Amino acid sequence: MPTALITGANRGLGLEFVRQYQADGWEVIATARRSSPELDASGAMVRQLDMSDPEAVANFQTDGPLDLLIANAGIYGPAEARSADDGRAWQEVLTVNCIAPTLLARALLRNVAATKGKLIAVSSRMGSIADSSTGSIAYRSSKAALNMAWHVLALETKADGIIAATLNPGWVKTDMGGSGAPLSPPDSVAGMREVIAKLTPAQSGGFYDRTGDALPW
Numbered sequence: 001m002p003t004a005l006i007t008g009a010n011r012g013l014g015l016e017f018v019r020q021y022q023a024d025g026w027e028v029i030a031t032a033r034r035s036s037p038e039l040d041a042s043g044a045m046v047r048q049l050d051m052s053d054p055e056a057v058a059n060f061q062t063d064g065p066l067d068l069l070i071a072n073a074g075i076y077g078p079a080e081a082r083s084a085d086d087g088r089a090w091q092e093v094l095t096v097n098c099i100a101p102t103l104l105a106r107a108l109l110r111n112v113a114a115t116k117g118k119l120i121a122v123s124s125r126m127g128s129i130a131d132s133s134t135g136s137i138a139y140r141s142s143k144a145a146l147n148m149a150w151h152v153l154a155l156e157t158k159a160d161g162i163i164a165a166t167l168n169p170g171w172v173k174t175d176m177g178g179s180g181a182p183l184s185p186p187d188s189v190a191g192m193r194e195v196i197a198k199l200t201p202a203q204s205g206g207f208y209d210r211t212g213d214a215l216p217w
């Protein structure tokens with residue numbers, strides 16, 4: 001039975017990833033800074049992990065092989081980037097959205113290499129420089145940085161047979177996406193799972209939409 005580790009699993013897209021992989025018979029290790037009744041009821045093994053704490057992330061360990069890491073936890077952060085408070089909030093966005101996923105991937109490399117598995121980070125089209133617009137500098141820059149970190153990770157883990165990629169889930173109805181979003185979490189996650197399942201070594205290091213299309217950096 002394959003095993004997946006999913007971060008930010010207590011609600012939103014993370015919880016939906018847990019549900020779908022569980023329903024497919026996977027063993028799921030679900031991390032969250034605080035669990036939820038829905039996650040507790042999912043049957044996944046729940047582990048506490050705060051992605052704003054680099055020490056906890058860098059020292060995180062799990063026994064046994066991992067077929068898949070999904071670094072999903074993320075925050076939007078401040079709309080503005082002007083004041084010192086905005087700057088401090090931006091630092092946290094960079095930590096949660098880019099630094100922590102990368103440290104976690106490195107902490108789990110041996111587990112993932114054991115299966116020649118996959119390292120997936122949930123990014124965003126808002127991290128594309130080629131496809132950018134104004135506003136949300138903190139969030140956009142954190143996802144652009146995540147894309148770069150994951151690309152380097154892909155190059156560094158190729159020899160171990162690991163496939164690494166970042167994914168755009170689309171605009172999805174969650175707390176972050178809001179009620180006006182066109183996509184439901186089940187549809188977005190089903191699309192991403194199909195992309196993940198089909199990823200080939202030649203695609204490692206790329207940035208893909210939930211439809212499977214390659215996205216511009």
Ligand SMILES: NC(=O)c1ccc[n+]([C@@H]2O[C@H](COP(=O)([O-])OP(=O)(O)OC[C@H]3O[C@@H](n4cnc5c(N)ncnc54)[C@H](OP(=O)(O)O)[C@@H]3O)[C@@H](O)[C@H]2O)c1
Pocket residue numbers: 007008009010011012013014032033034049050051052053072073074075096122123124125168169170171172173174175176177178181
């Ligand atoms: N929804 C969209 O339209 C959309 C579009 C593009 C990309 N994304 C990306 O998709 C991913 C999931 O987003 P979502 O839509 O599911 O958002 P969400 O509903 O706001 O959920 C965010 C998840 O991240 C967790 N999280 C935040 N800070 C954390 C921390 N310090 N430690 C551990 N967990 C933390 C949250 O846990 P708590 O309950 O503890 O806060 C929650 O489980 C994010 O990376 C987001 O950037 C979403």
